[in-house]
Amino acid sequence: MDQLSRRDFLKLLAIAMLLNSHHRIGGLNPQRNEQDTAGKKLPNILILVFDTLSAKHIPFLGYNRETTPNLASFADRATVFHRHYAGGNFTVPGTASLLTGVYPWSHRGLHIYGTLKPEYADRNIFAAFADDYFISAYTHNALVMNLFNQFQKHLDQIIPMRDLAIRSKAVTDRLFPKDYATSFWAERVIRGSGLDMPSSLFLSLLKVAEDFNPDTPQDLARTYGDQYPHGLPTHTVGFYFLLEDAIDWIKAQVAIMPQPFLGYYHLLPPHEPYRPRKEFINLFMDGWKPEKKPALRFSQGKSEGELIARRRNYDEYLAYVDAEFGRLYQHLERTGVLETTYVIVTSDHGQLFERGIHGHLTSTLYDPITNIPLLISRPGVKARQDIYSPTSCVDLLPTFLYLAGKTIPDWCEGQLLPAFGNMHSDPDRRIYVVEAKSNPKIGPLEKCTLAMIGERYKLISYLGYGSYRDVFELYDLVNDPDEMHDLSQTEPRIAEDMLDELAVVLSEKKN
């Protein structure tokens, strides 16, 4: 009964938010109509981003564990991209590249709490569709909210994080909405980030005590402890939520949004901490151990035992995410939304459990952290298509502009995705992944890690690091998809050619 009440409440919440958003936009888009200039009905676009979802943990993309049976069902009617890459290795560059269609060296969302160069407030997927689409966005991730804040004038509906949270302690969005990006950073300094100490000596103690408590706060643990023995899903600044609530809300949302709509929903799981519902805990006590990979650079010194345990926790959390996605998928199928809507499932970056490294806040760019899923279901199409040529998250913006009959702007660095307007994949195409959190926002990229991916080879170049100054690795992804053998010494000519090529590209991105 409680569960029913909660879901009903979320449906009501979706309607209330929608009414509120109409009130807020007040005729912002009077020209919006459901048809493009050629008279065709414009399709809806629903983008579901699951944060930190690595393609390397998905069985139909090659993983050993059955983590995502529901995603596999969805894949049966979707175009599945096997070698799709994020723009960066953490939220801001990855998400910003997806939303702007340019690589991090252009939008300059390089830092953990970073924002983009001002011109990208009008150069993004929301701005591109604002004229004739109803644009709705939600995220559990405060770093994405920071980006939404930059794009907000093009969003018809932007739902505050706390609206779908069990508890949220963040205050800056309420107190300082006009100065959100700066006050948000200050709040992080005051509260501490988990990596840095808080600047508040006394009042932050509550947060410090919380950090060392593996469980959720007592009152929440009393209510939800049975269902979530490892604690409630959470993120920074005392934010606790249930993925179930977001899924229920999206289900209600797609039914009531004005059409055509563009919904961008960026959900935090399976981002750590890994806190699945109880039926998924110990789901993968199978004793499976992945092959040990060489720790070349930036190892955190994590033991194989710890990495295996964390991988299992991640996989169990992913199975929970998949079950929740399954509920949404069934709803979309049952209600006919899939007949009128492009549904995109993807991520902003992956996660590493190898080479002594756990997580994604690292300077490395191995495939588990950069290779993300991309599944696109076309309206009314029920056949699966598999694409094996490399693609990038920067390709989404031009592809959807093309599908909506819009002009692709010249600043866009992506290409049409294969099978979506681009019928022949370019064998010479290069995909880039940029990690530059140690580099100033403005100025040339001098301290960073860059990955350049071609049809066969992947070059990882480390620039400007004290301990790894100007070193590189080369992998043959066709014959060695797990990046076990660095070919930089045995295939120096290929490596040097790719390095030269990368240097030319980098010299063009000096801003």
Place this chain on the structure above:
Amino acid sequence: MTSNKSLPVNSRALIIIRNKWSDKAAYFQLFLVCSFPVHVWAYINLLNDMPSIQLEMGTWRILGVASYVLVFAFFESLFVFALIFLVSILLPEKIFGIKFVYVGSLFIFAATIPFLFIHLYSQWEIKSMSFEYWSALWTLIGLAFFVFALYWLNRSLKFQAILQSVIESLAVLSLFYISLDVLGFFLIILRNVVVTL
């Protein structure tokens, strides 16, 4: 002179507040002492974060972040001061009494010890002790410091003189910090009301 003890509790509290509040200078001095550790900690951590802030922001936004942090430190100091003031009302006069500023200052110094080391637990990556034990240990050390200092406060005029000198020095520094807080306050208003950059 009537004894406060014969009055109802509410009236007694009001008289105590009025008596204590009559010495505004002493209270201001104690507020300045409260401000000192709060601000020093805030500056240390703000500077600690500065390399990453500088990578992302220009001067105007850096000043903005600093302003929020400093204004928060100001309100945190007020909060801590209010707590001590409340304790001074609740405790018998002979404990706080005329040595209110001294006892309050010692309390702040003593409280700073556990709070500071609790924060350092993660920074120093303490593995040999659980967070709870670590917190309890430094709380006990802070408490022992407080009791020991109180003992000497009542025994030694020289100790009182040293304490007075420390308090006056800290007060001067805190005045400087608070003047920057005021600037920060205006900057926040400017960022939120007048211009948004």
